[in-house]
Each structure stands twice: as structure tokens, then as C-alpha cells.
Amino acid sequence: xxxxxxxxxxxxxxxxxxDSETLMGLxxxxxxxxxxxxxxxxxxxxxxxxxGFIEDAKQESIDTILEFAQAKEEGHLKKLYVxxxxxxxYLADLEKExxxxxxxxxxxxxKQLLADLKNQxxxxxxxxxxxxxxxxxxxxxxxxxEGCDRHCAYCAIPIITGRHQxxxxxxxxxxxxxxxxxGTKEFQVIAQELTYYGIDIDGKQHxxxxxxxxxxIEGVEWIRLHYAYPAHFPWDLLRVMREKxxxxxxxxxxxxxxxxxxxxxxxxxxxxxxxxxxIRRMREExxxxxxxxxxxxxxxxxxxEDFQELLEFTKWARFERMGAFAYSEEDGTYSAKxxxxxxxxxxxxxxxxKLMRIQQNISAELEAEKVGSVxxxxxxxxxxxxxxxRTEFCSPEVDxxxxxxxxxxxxxxxxxxxxxxxxxxxxxxxxTKI
Numbered sequence: 001x002x003x004x005x006x007x008x009x010x011x012x013x014x015x016x017x018x019d020s021e022t023l024m025g026l027x028x029x030x031x032x033x034x035x036x037x038x039x040x041x042x043x044x045x046x047x048x049x050x051x052g053f054i055e056d057a058k059q060e061s062i063d064t065i066l067e068f069a070q071a072k073e074e075g076h077l078k079k080l081y082v083x084x085x086x087x088x089x090y091l092a093d094l095e096k097e098x099x100x101x102x103x104x105x106x107x108x109x110x111k112q113l114l115a116d117l118k119n120q121x122x123x124x125x126x127x128x129x130x131x132x133x134x135x136x137x138x139x140x141x142x143x144x145x146e147g148c149d150r151h152c153a154y155c156a157i158p159i160i161t162g163r164h165q166x167x168x169x170x171x172x173x174x175x176x177x178x179x180x181x182x183g184t185k186e187f188q189v190i191a192q193e194l195t196y197y198g199i200d201i202d203g204k205q206h207x208x209x210x211x212x213x214x215x216x217i218e219g220v221e222w223i224r225l226h227y228a229y230p231a232h233f234p235w236d237l238l239r240v241m242r243e244k245x246x247x248x249x250x251x252x253x254x255x256x257x258x259x260x261x262x263x264x265x266x267x268x269x270x271x272x273x274x275x276x277x278x279i280r281r282m283r284e285e286x287x288x289x290x291x292x293x294x295x296x297x298x299x300x301x302x303x304x305e306d307f308q309e310l311l312e313f314t315k316w317a318r319f320e321r322m323g324a325f326a327y328s329e330e331d332g333t334y335s336a337k338x339x340x341x342x343x344x345x346x347x348x349x350x351x352x353x354k355l356m357r358i359q360q361n362i363s364a365e366l367e368a369e370k371v372g373s374v375x376x377x378x379x380x381x382x383x384x385x386x387x388x389x390r391t392e393f394c395s396p397e398v399d400x401x402x403x404x405x406x407x408x409x410x411x412x413x414x415x416x417x418x419x420x421x422x423x424x425x426x427x428x429x430x431x432t433k434i
Contacts, residue, residue: 004078005033005043009068010134011061012051014190014226014397016084018143019110020049021131023083026114029129036134045079046071047113050086052160055328061086069100083110085160107146107161130178136380138413139186139222139396140179144172144210148192149200150229152256153267153334154299154327157192166197169210173217180219183413186378187214188395190226195234208236215244221415222246222378224395228253230278231270238285248392249286252321254294258313259306262299267334272309279317290393292321297355298348299327300339307351314358320366321399322359326352360425367400367423374434377402377418379410389416391428402428 006027010020024034035043046068050061065082072080081103087094088106095104105113115123133140147161176187189211191197198206214223223244225237228251241247257263260272282289295314297307314322326348329341377389380396386403387410394400404410404418408431418430 003030003032004045005035006045006047007038007041007043008034008036008047008049009041009064010037010049011064012049012053012057012085014141014188015143015146015192016049016051017134018131018141018190019084019107020047021134023047023110023113024132024134025129026111026126028132029127030114030118034132036132041068041077044077045081045117046077047081047083049110050082050084052085052087052089053156054330058086065094065098065101069098072100081105081113083107083113089156089160131175133179133182133184135396136413137183138378138380139188140184141188141190142172142176142179143167143190144194145191145197149196150193150269151267151334153265153339154296154330156330156333159332161192164193164196164200166200166206169198169206169213172210173213176214176217176220180217185219185221185413185415187220187223188226189214189223193227193229194225195228195232195237205232205234208234208240211237211247212240212244215240215246220246222248222392224248224250224392226252226395230255230275231268233278235281235285238282241286241289249289250292250393250395251282251289252292252395256294256296257299257302257306257310259309262302262306262310265301265335265339266296266299276313276316290320291317292395292399293317293319293323295322295324295355297324297326297351298343300335300342302327302343302351311355311358314355314362318362318366319359320363320393322363323398324352324355324359363400364423364425367425367428370420370428371423372420374417374419375402375430376415377404377430378415379404379412381412382406387412389418389430400426400428402430404430404432408432 008020008024010017027034048064051057068080071077079102082101083105087104145166147164148158149164151158194207198204258272329336375391379387379389381388385406387406389402416432418432419434420428420430422429
């Protein structure tokens with residue numbers, strides 16, 4: 001009997017996407033046909049991989065589940081399953097509120113779904129398979145750990161994912177080699193917190209060693225690092241970034257704030273002085289590094305003076321990439337239990353708007369400085385009259401892109417030397433006719 005098609009819907013972050021890809025590969029190895037984020041899901045079974053991190057993401061996940069629950073009620077699909085962070089966090093409530101779902105799986109037991117569909121008690125005797133890569137063939141996300149031990153006051157991630165668990169290094173390197181064999185050239189290395197990698201194994205930070213070994217694998221063209229932590233930063237990682245040409249001069253490191261008052265209340269275990277020194281040293285040791293960060297306004301107790309410090313820091317640091325958000329209280333976190341959400345919403349929004357206006361000007365100035373330079377660009381896709389690509393300083397989905405005329409004979413997934421001809425706030429224009 002032919003097995004049914006399974007439509008996967010992935011919500012939330014790239015770490016969730018890797019989980020979806022892992023489960024899709026497992027299903028494919030066992031004879032199922034899978035699709036991912038289809039505009040028009042037509043399979044008999046739908047699996048929704050949810051996000052439970054912040055309120056907007058939780059609402060999107062619930063709305064998506066309800067949409068497919070309605071489709072099931074109307075007879076458009078036979079089975080609906082839910083996995084991921086939302087069900088890991090709110091399983092009992094969800095089971096009661098949305099009975100149309102046939103099975104709920106969390107962040108760690110989602111592979112059991114396949115065994116359940118095949119009426120097996122365990123995953124033994126199932127074909128293992130490889131990840132089903134849903135990104136363009138030339139790049140992939142590489143998850144090196146799960147969980148987080150940092151316990152920042154505002155963050156629900158440790159509640160959802162538990163303690164930090166590093167993947168064995170040999171297992172990661174084997175996956176890199178397999179991905180290269182499938183045509184992957186660019187690796188987005190991800191974890192809740194990269195710099196903690198290895199501490200749970202032997203008490204030592206091994207992220208620099210891992211990245212150096214990855215860089216030595218033939219066929220690895222770009223390695224980009226996401227989600228570092230400022231406290232106890234592993235300085236040897238900067239040496240690897242400087243010495244290995246295929247390790248992009250790019251680091252995603254969420255700083256959240258700069259005032260000592262806020263950093264202490266957020267339980268960030270770092271000071272204002274530490275943070276300024278961190279940025280100075282990064283720019284000194286890796287000339288041209290592009291730093292992506294996230295900042296927060298409106299955390300409980302944030303004063304006008306705290307916010308002014310944040311503005312001055314942003315002007316000084318001149319981050320190449322920066323996102324910001326207003327504090328939103330999350331159930332179960334330290335701040336929800338111990339602080340009063342005392343910054344009015346209109347004040348939060350005013351501060352957020354002011355911070356982003358400053359950053360937008362900085363971003364526009366920094367991108368304009370690239371005009372006339374020649375940069376290596378990888379082509380991701382074609383849209384109308386343009387090929388859309390990225391430099392080493394741009395991560396997929398979140399960073400500025402490079403637009404090149406579709407009249408030029410370019411190939412998706414290939415690298416080109418391109419001269420930057422113009423710049424907008426979030427995009428560059430370029431030509432390979434240099």
C-alpha cells in the first residue's frame with residue numbers, strides 16, 4: 001500500500017527548521033512522501049512544528065494549528081500532529097483546548113511520531129535516513145547543540161529546551177561532510193548559545209576547535225556563526241575567524257543592553273565595561289568584522305538614563321546588523337516572577353522607534369561605504385529582473401541582500417566577484433562586469 005503524503009509546516013527559528021528537516025528525512029527513509037511549507041498543503045497528514053518563545057510566535061503557532069484543525073473538521077485532511085516548543089511548554093492546556101489534534105510531540109520526542117504511525121513502540125528497526133534539506137541546495141543550517149544554561153531573567157528558552165546539550169564533535173563533522181557531498185557550500189552554525197559548546201562534555205569551550213575543523217573540510221566555502229553570548233567569550237574563536245578564509249567575518253551575538261543596572265537585572269553576567277571591551281577587541285582582532293546583535297528596550301526598571309546609555313552605545317558601536325524589540329513578559333521566567341512590568345507600553349514603543357531610527361541611519365551609512373568595492377557574492381535565487389545574492393556579511397532571511405541584473409549570465413548557488421554599484425538601507429546593487 002502506498003504511504004500517505006505528509007505536509008510539514010515549520011514555524012519559528014532555524015533551529016526548529018533543522019528539527020523538521022531531521023524528521024522529514026526519517027519519514028522519507030521509511031517510504032513516505034513529504035512536502036515543506038507548501039502554499040497549498042494537499043497531503044493526508046499535516047505536521048505543524050511550533051514556536052513557543054514569545055507572544056507573537058505563540059499566537060502564530062496556535063492560529064496555524066486551528067487553521068488545520070478546521071481543515072480536518074471539513075474533511076480536507078485525515079490526521080493532524082503538532083510538535084516543537086509550544087507543545088513542549090503547554091502540552092496539558094493544548095490537549096484540552098484543541099482536541100482535533102491527533103497527537104502532540106515536544107522538542108525532544110518528535111521522532112516517536114514515525115514509530116506511532118507505523119504502530120511500533122520504539123524507533124528501533126526503522127530506517128534512519130539523512131535530513132531533508134529545505135533551504136536552497138547551496139546552504140544549510142547546522143545545529144551543534146540544544147538547550148541553554150544561561151538563564152537570563154527574561155528568557156523562556158531554558159524552560160522549553162532544558163539544559164545545554166552539545167552534539168558530539170565527530171557527529172557534527174560527519175554531517176558537514178555529508179552536506180558537502182549533497183552540494184552544500186555554506187553553513188549557518190546555530191545553537192541557543194554557541195560559545196557554551198563543549199562545556200557540558202568536559203568543562204571546556206570547544207567552539208573554536210569545532211569551527212577550525214569544519215573549516216578544514218574540503219568543499220566548505222563559508223561558515224557563519226549565530227547566537228554567541230558575551231560573558232566568558234572564547235577569544236580563540238577570533239583567531240580562527242581571522243586565519244581561516246572560509247570562516248566569515250560575521251558574528252551574531254545578542255547583547256540586549258549596556259547599562260550595568262539593566263545587565264544586572266537581566267542576569268546577563270557581564271558589565272558595561274566588559275561589553276565595550278568585547279566590541280573593541282572583536283574589531284581589532286578581526287578587521288572588517290560585521291557584528292549582528294539584538295537589543296531590548298522596556299525591561300522592568302529601565303530608566304530614561306538606562307535608555308540613554310543604550311542609545312550612546314549604539315552610536316558608538318555602529319553595529320552592521322542590529323535588531324531590537326520591546327520587553328514582553330513570559331510565563332515562568334525570573335522577571336515574570338520577581339519584577340513588575342513597569343515600563344508603559346507607549347514608552348516602550350517610543351524607545352524602540354528612537355533606537356531603530358538611529359540604527360537605520362547607521363546601517364545606511366555603512367552599506368553606502370561599500371559602493372565601489374569588489375565583494376564575493378553567492379547567488380540565492382532569481383526574482384524578476386534580478387539575481388538575488390549575499391556577501392559573507394549577510395545571513396539568509398535576516399540580512400541585506402545583493403541585487404545583480406538578471407541579464408548577466410549567473411548561476412544560482414555559485415560564487416562571483418561583484419562590484420557594488422549602489423546601496424539602499426537594506427540592499428546593495430552590484431554587477432559582475434568589473
